[in-house]
Amino acid sequence: MSDILLLSQETIDKIAAGEVVERPASVVKELVENAIDAKASIITIEIKKGGVSKIRVSDNGIGIMSNQVSKAFLRHSTSKIRDVSDLSYLKSLGFRGEALSSIAAVSQVELITKTKEDVLGTRYVIEGGVEKSIEEIGAPNGTTFIVRNLFYNTLPRQKFLKSDKTESNYIHDIVEKLALSHPEIAFQLSIDGKTKVSTVGSSKLKDSIYQIFGKTITSNLLEIDNSNGDYKIHGFIGDSIISKGNRSFEITFINDRFVKSKILCSAIEEGYKGYLMQHQYPFCVLFVDVDTNVVDVNVHPTKLEVRIDEPKVLSDLITESIYNALNGVEDIREETIDDISSYNDSVEEPLLIPKEKSKDVSLEESSNINPLIKKCLIKEPSIKELPIKEPSILEPYEERKYEEVKQKITDAINGIVKEKEAKEVEKYDQLSFLSEEAKKNHRIIGQLFDTYWLVEFDDSLYIIDQHAAHEKVLYEKTLKLLKEKEMSSQTISPPVVVTLSSKEETFLNENIDAFSDLGYKIEHFGGKEYAISAIPYNIFGIDEKALFLNMIAECSDINNAKSPQIMLEKIASMSCKAAVKGNMKLSYEESCELIDDLMKLDNPFHCPHGRPTIIKMTKQELEKKFRRIV
Numbered sequence: 001m002s003d004i005l006l007l008s009q010e011t012i013d014k015i016a017a018g019e020v021v022e023r024p025a026s027v028v029k030e031l032v033e034n035a036i037d038a039k040a041s042i043i044t045i046e047i048k049k050g051g052v053s054k055i056r057v058s059d060n061g062i063g064i065m066s067n068q069v070s071k072a073f074l075r076h077s078t079s080k081i082r083d084v085s086d087l088s089y090l091k092s093l094g095f096r097g098e099a100l101s102s103i104a105a106v107s108q109v110e111l112i113t114k115t116k117e118d119v120l121g122t123r124y125v126i127e128g129g130v131e132k133s134i135e136e137i138g139a140p141n142g143t144t145f146i147v148r149n150l151f152y153n154t155l156p157r158q159k160f161l162k163s164d165k166t167e168s169n170y171i172h173d174i175v176e177k178l179a180l181s182h183p184e185i186a187f188q189l190s191i192d193g194k195t196k197v198s199t200v201g202s203s204k205l206k207d208s209i210y211q212i213f214g215k216t217i218t219s220n221l222l223e224i225d226n227s228n229g230d231y232k233i234h235g236f237i238g239d240s241i242i243s244k245g246n247r248s249f250e251i252t253f254i255n256d257r258f259v260k261s262k263i264l265c266s267a268i269e270e271g272y273k274g275y276l277m278q279h280q281y282p283f284c285v286l287f288v289d290v291d292t293n294v295v296d297v298n299v300h301p302t303k304l305e306v307r308i309d310e311p312k313v314l315s316d317l318i319t320e321s322i323y324n325a326l327n328g329v330e331d332i333r334e335e336t337i338d339d340i341s342s343y344n345d346s347v348e349e350p351l352l353i354p355k356e357k358s359k360d361v362s363l364e365e366s367s368n369i370n371p372l373i374k375k376c377l378i379k380e381p382s383i384k385e386l387p388i389k390e391p392s393i394l395e396p397y398e399e400r401k402y403e404e405v406k407q408k409i410t411d412a413i414n415g416i417v418k419e420k421e422a423k424e425v426e427k428y429d430q431l432s433f434l435s436e437e438a439k440k441n442h443r444i445i446g447q448l449f450d451t452y453w454l455v456e457f458d459d460s461l462y463i464i465d466q467h468a469a470h471e472k473v474l475y476e477k478t479l480k481l482l483k484e485k486e487m488s489s490q491t492i493s494p495p496v497v498v499t500l501s502s503k504e505e506t507f508l509n510e511n512i513d514a515f516s517d518l519g520y521k522i523e524h525f526g527g528k529e530y531a532i533s534a535i536p537y538n539i540f541g542i543d544e545k546a547l548f549l550n551m552i553a554e555c556s557d558i559n560n561a562k563s564p565q566i567m568l569e570k571i572a573s574m575s576c577k578a579a580v581k582g583n584m585k586l587s588y589e590e591s592c593e594l595i596d597d598l599m600k601l602d603n604p605f606h607c608p609h610g611r612p613t614i615i616k617m618t619k620q621e622l623e624k625k626f627r628r629i630v
Contacts, residue, residue: 021102023161024051024150025170030099031145032178035059036185038143041201045175046190050167052150052158060142063115066122070134073100073109073126105129106157107150113143128153172196176212177258180251180285183208209236209285217242217283222325224286228317230310231290237268237322238283240275240331240606249283254308255290263308264288267315271322274603275331277610284322288314330432331605332462333615433457433614434599444591451582453591459619466586466594468607470579473597475608482518488537489519495531496545502528504552520548 021027028045035043038061046056064072103109104126114121121139125132151158161167168191179187179199186201199211210218221236238249252264264286272282290308308314432438443456448463455462481487500508505528508515515522519536535544580586586594598604598613607613623629 021106021150023170024055024167025174027051027055027103027107027147027150028057028171029174029178030103031055031057031147032175034099035061035143036178036182038062040142040185042186042188044188044190045171047168047171048192050161050164051171052161052164052167053148055147055150056144058142058144060140063118063141063143064111064113064122065115066118066136069111069113069122069124070131073104073124073131101129103147106154107152108148110146110148111143112137112139112146114139114141116141168192177251179212180205180208181253181256181258181287205285206236213283222329224321224325226317226321229313231288231314231317233286233288233318233321235284235286237286237325239326239329240272240282240610240612241333242283243276243280244283245279245281247281250281251285252288253286254288255292256287261308263311263315264318267318268322270315271319272326273323274608275326275606275610280610286318290314327602330434331603332433333612335615335617433462433616434604436599439596439599442595444588444595447585447591449583450585453586453595455595461617461619461622463615463617464595464598465582465607465611465613466584466591467579467582468611468613469594469598469604471607471609472601472604472613473594474579476601485517487517487519489521489534490537491521491534492532492544495533496548497525497529497531498545498549499529500552505530508552 021030024047028047028051032043032045035057038059040059040061043057043059046054048054100109105128108127109125111124111126112121113124120136122134123137123139124134151161172189172191175187175189175197179185179197183199183205184201184203185199187197187199188195189197197212199208202208206218206221209221217238220239220241222239223234223236225234227233242249247265250265250268252259252261252268254261268282268284268286276282438457441457445454445456447453451466453464453466455464508522508530512522519534520532521534523531523533525531532544532548535548605613620629
C-alpha cells in the first residue's frame with residue numbers, strides 16, 4: 001500500500017475549481033452574482049472567443065476595500081455568512097467563498113476595484129492561484145474583473161469545451177436569466193464586440209421580458225400573482241399561442257435565484273393541461289418567494305438545484321394559479337393568410353408563434369433617435385444574432401449618460417405597452433364570440449370539407465373544427481359525471497379477463513372502490529387474473545381490455561393520492577373516441593347545438609389534447625390578401 005500524502009494547495013484549488021468552474025458560463029455567473037450582491041445597478045459583461053480568451057465583468061457596486069482584496073481570493077473566504085446558522089437565512093446569491101479562488105486557480109485574473117470611501121482604487125493580479133502584483137490605481141467606484149486564458153494551466157479541461165459559438169450561447173443564456181431575475185439592474189452583454197443583451201433596469205419585469213424576447217412574446221403574456229401559506233408566486237406566463245418543443249422557456253426562480261426544478265416544471269405543465277398539445281411546452285417567467293428556512297440552496301456548488309419543504313403545497317399553488325389565469329381568457333388563435341413563421345433562438349427549437357411584421361417605419365427613418373433606442377423599438381430583441389451595427393458597451397461609471405438613455409428607452413417601451421393595453425381593452429370591450437349576447441349575431445355561412453364550420457361574427461371569420469369541438473364537449477360532460485359519481489355501467493358478456501403484474505394487482509386492490517365509482521365491476525378470477533363484467537357506459541364498443549390495462553399501467557406508476565384524478569381523466573379522454581369525426585356532415589341544427597354546448601364550457605378553446613377548437617381570421621387580413629389594403 002502506498003503512503004498517504006496531503007495534496008498541495010495548488011492541486012486542491014484545481015480540484016475545487018472543477019466543481020465550480022465547469023465552463024466560461026460558470027465564471028460569468030459567479031462574477032455577475034457577486035456584482036448583484038455588491039448592490040450594483042449597472043453590470044456590463046464582455047466576452048471574446050466564447051469566454052476562453054477573455055471575460056470582463058464590470059459593475060458600479062460597493063467595491064472591495066484595499067486591505068481585503070487578496071483575502072477575497074482565499075478558499076472559503078466570504079462576507080456573506082459568519083457561521084453555519086447563517087445558512088438558514090441566506091439572502092445573497094453567493095455565500096460559499098469558492099468562486100474567486102476557483103476562477104483564479106485556472107486562469108489569469110486582473111481585478112480593479114474601489115469603494116466610494118477610498119481616494120484610489122486597487123489593481124490586483126493573480127495567475128493560476130499565485131499572486132503576481134497588487135498596487136494602487138485610479139479607478140471609478142465599483143469592481144472590474146478581467147479573466148484571461150481560462151484553463152490555460154489545465155489543458156485537458158479546455159479540450160472538453162465546445163465551440164466558441166456554443167460557449168457564447170451558454171453565457172448568453174445565463175445573462176438573460178440574471179437580467180430577468182433582477183429587472184432593477186441594467187445589464188449589457190457584448191460577445192466579440194456585438195451587443196447581445198441590453199436591459200435598462202427599469203425595475204419592471206415586463207420591460208426586461210420585452211428587451212430580451214421581443215414584442216410578440218410580450219404581447220401574449222398573462223400576469224400571475226398568488227400566495228398560499230409559506231409560498232408566494234408572481235411573474236408572467238404565455239398564453240397558448242406561445243409554445244415550444246422543449247422546456248427551455250420554462251424559466252423559474254426561487255428567491256430571485258434561477259433554479260432547475262422538476263417539481264416546478266411539472267406543476268407548470270399541469271396548469272397548462274388541456275391548453276397545449278402533447279410535447280409542446282409553455283413560456284413562463286415565474287418567481288417563487290419563500291422564507292429561507294423552508295428552502296435549501298446549499299445542495300450543489302452551482303446552486304442551480306434546491307430542496308423545497310412541502311413541495312406539494314407549492315405545486316398545487318402554481319398549477320391552480322396558471323389554470324385560473326388561462327381559464328379567464330378568450331383564447332381563440334388569430335391566423336394570417338401567410339404561413340406561420342418560426343421564432344428561432346440560438347440553440348433550441350423554433351417557438352410556435354405567428355409572424356409579426358414591424359410597423360415602426362417612421363422610427364427607423366428618424367435620425368433624431370438614440371441608436372440604442374432604435375435597437376429596442378425597430379429591431380425586436382431576439383436570441384438570434386442581429387445583423388445590425390451595435391452601439392459600444394457603456395461603462396458602468398458613465399451613470400449620468402446611461403440614466404438618460406434608460407429613461408428614453410423606458411418611456412418608449414411604456415408607450416408600446418400602453419398602446420397594446422389600449423388595444424386589449426378595445427378587444428375585450430367587444431362581445432366575446434362565445435357569449436350568449438354574441439350568439440345572437442353569429443351567422444353560420446357553411447361547412448368546409450365536411451369538417452370545419454364557418455361562422456361570421458364581428459368583422460371576423462371563425463372556423464370551428466367539429467371533431468375537436470365535439471371531443472371537448474364529450475370530455476367535459478363525462479368528467480362532470482365521473483366527479484359527481486353519477487356514472488352508469490354497461491354489462492359486457494362474456495366478461496373480459498386480464499392478467500396483472502404484482503404491482504398492478506396491488507394497485508387495483510387498493511383502489512377497487514374508485515374503479516367501482518367509475519362504473520367498473522371487477523372480480524378476482526384466480527391467480528393474477530381478473531374478470532371485468534361491467535364498464536363505464538360511454539366507452540362501450542371501445543377496446544375495453546386495452547383501455548383498462550393502459551389505465552392500470554399509468555396509474556400504478558404515480559402517487560396513489562393522484563391516481564383517482566388520473567383515472568377520471570383517462571376515462572374522460574377515451575370518451576372522446578365517440579366524438580363526431582371529420583368528413584361527417586352535420587346538419588345546420590346539429591352544428592348550432594354543438595356551438596351552443598361548446599359555449600357553456602369553462603375552456604372551450606382547446607380539445608382535451610390541447611389542439612385549438614376555434615381559429616379566426618379577420619376581415620382586414622383577407623382584404624390585405626386581395627390587395628384591397630396595401
